[in-house]
Amino acid sequence: MTTFVDRVELHVAAGNGGHGCASVHREKFKPLGGPDGGNGGEGGSIILTVDSQVTTLLEYHHSPKRKATNGKPGAGGHRTGADGEDLVLLVPDGTVVLDRKGNVLADLVGHGTSFVAAQGGRGGLGNSALASARRKAPGFALLGEPGEARDIVMELKSVADVALVGYPSAGKSSLISVLSAAKPKIADYPFTTLIPNLGVVTAGDTVYTIADVPGLIPGASQGRGLGLEFLRHVERCSVLVHVLDCATLEPGRDPLSDLETIEAELAEYGGLEDRPRLVALNKVDVPDGQDIADLTRASLEERGFRVFEVSAASRKGLRELSFAVAGIVAEARAAKPAEESTRIVLRPKAVDDAGFTITEEDGAYHIRGVKPERWVRQTDFSNDEAVGYLADRLARLGVEQELWKIGAHEGDTVIIGPEENAVVFDWEPTMAAGAEMLGRRGEDHRFESPRPAVDRRREKQKGRDAAEAEFLAFEALSSSRPAAIEGDDEDD
Template sequence: MTTFVDRVELHVAAGNGGHGCASVHREKFKPLGGPDGGNGGEGGSVTLVVDANVTTLLEYHHSPKRKAQNGKPGAGGHRTGATGESIVLPVPDGTVVLDRQGNVLADLVGHGTSFIAAAGGRGGLGNSALASARRKAPGFALLGEPGEVRDIVMELKSVADVALVGYPSAGKSSLISVLSAAKPKIADYPFTTLIPNLGVVTAGDNVYTIADVPGLIPGASQGKGLGLEFLRHVERCSVLVHVLDCATLEPGRDPLTDLETIEAELAQYGGLEDRPRLVALNKVDVPDGQDIADLTRASLEERGYRVFEVSAASRSGLRELSFALAGIVAEARAAKPVEESTRIVLRPKAVDDAGFTVTEEDGAFRVRGVKPERWVRQTDFSNDEAVGYLADRLARLGVEDQLWKVGAHEGDTVIIGPDENAVVFDWEPTMAAGAEMLGRRGEDHRFETPRPAVDRRREKAKGRDAAEDEFLAFEALSSGRPSAIDGGDDEDE
């Protein structure tokens, strides 16, 4: 059964934002009390966080699909929808996150380091948030934005200062077991080590970590054996130690040949040319082991290697090796640039940056930009008023003017968004003012302030008196008598 996994493909999906609500407040004596639709809740996100207690990606090997909760839709009474629950995925220290094309998205080193693998969608605005002096009662709300969906690859690269490399059964695991408190599985047959072992070594005042790389054989860098799967664990190390078996009985093998083979594989893998190398001639306590070490030591030193004769069984030479490694690690740490405190970097938007682009592609005009694409995703195209609102927003942003500038004409095809989720329509310049399509959409006579009742009664009375005056004037003209409205005397006078 698999107990260690250092590379997985993970499908992560953030939660969708909740839709906004289109609602009008109603109660007794207030049948049209104004818009009160609430906003939708935010969708949950998927976040990777480094956890010091996690050492393998095995959990994600068995369950490679993770999805956060969707946000809840808004409701009447200005009630905002609940935010979707986010999920936090613990990963080992040294996890590298890549996309399917191999591009590095994040390098997670250090306990608590986090990376948002999939961001939750925004909640849509309710009609109460869309109301204005012109648009007193919007009959629509914005849709929630879809959450981000992504396929990622996670690779674990051990965070170790020293890496032990060598043939299977060269004694790497045995050295770690005596140099540190680690207790790896040890046996006397090839390919015993199936997972990288990590231990902590104390040498005087210096403390460093040491790891072995299992399965290095000829052709490992091309995928033969297990080497390709675990060579990544030496990328972060400060020093390499060649563990050479001086007691091997396999034909065609000797310490010098083993060294050349392993160096060839490291060169094929690449990126390790600048790391200092040490050589540990192991198993000098067995018969003929010391003799082979004496024969090869001079040749190794001529090649520029520092050579240590060690034995995990008798523990001879381990103290010298441990302190030599501690010195190299200390020098490597001192040579690293000091990390400066976080500085706030201001990057103001360029004066001519409109926030979108319009390009001609195969006779069509494509609009790309964060705002236009988000507005399209949040528009309910089954609602004419919502479509008009989108047209107004695009016109205010300057999309209409830019289409004219790049040579678009009425009836041309306009595409907003990427290929996989684009909105396509035939451009009509008049739709720049979306209110024209719907009449005077910004005015809603239902919500105009009513005039006081006393004014209506006064106007009604004035209307009745005017009619009576016209009747009296007509009667006076017919009888030849002056009328009261003409300033004449009253009939009784």
């Protein structure tokens, strides 16, 4: 049964944002009290957090799909929907997060370090939040934004100061067992070590960690043996210690050839050229072991290596090796810049950044940008007012003006968003109708009823005053010409 996993592929899906609510407040004697639709809740995010108690990615090997909860929709009475709960995934110290293409997204080192692997969707605005002086009662609300979904790869790279490298059965596990309190599996056959073992060593005032990496063989950097699976565990180490077997019985092998083979594999893997190297000639306590060490020591020193003759069984040379390693580790730590507890990165917006791009491809105009794509996802295309609101937002952003500039005409195909989830429509420009027409979509004239009612009363009163004035004028005219009128009647 698998007990150690240092690389997994994980599918994470954040929660969707809740939809906004389109509602109008109603009560007795106040049938149209105004919009009161609440906003939708935020979707939960997927967060990776380093926990020093976690040492393997085994949990995600068995459960590779993780999803956060969705936000709840808004409701009438200005009630905002509940937010979805964030899903926190605990990972070991030294976990590297990559996308499917191998690009590094985050390097998680240090207890408590966090990374948002998938961002939860925004909640949609209710119609009360969309109301304005010109749009008093929107008959629509914005949809919740879908949560981010992605496939990520997590690789564990041991956070150790020192790495013991060498052929299988060179005695690396035995050394780490006597240098520290680690208890790795030790046996007299190759590839006994199947997982990296970590131990803590104290040498004077310096305390450092040491890793026993599974044995390397020729071709390890291309996948032979276990080397390719575990070479990543030496990337963070400050010191590499070559453990060379002085008592091997395999034909064609000796400490010098073993060193050349391991160095070739490390060079093929790459990224380790600048690490200090020490050489530990191991098993000098066995017959002929000391003789082989004496024969090879001078050649190793000529190549610039510091050489230590050690034995895990008799403890010979271990103290000298431990203190030599501690000195290099202390120098490496002193050379590192002091890490700030909080680092703020300012990324000002470029002065010529319009927030979107328009490209002409295959006779269609493709609009890409964070805002346009988000607005499209939040639009309910079954509601004409919502579509008009989207058109207004795009116009204010400058999309229509840019389309005019690049030569678009009415009826041309316009595509917003990525190809897998794009919205396609025929462009109907609104700029020709005048800027005063923009922003009038979504108005509800029912809420203008108090003012028209007053106007009608005034008109009726004016009508009555005019009729009365006309009657009084007629009366005055009649009283000033009585004889003429009577005479006329008589003539008839």
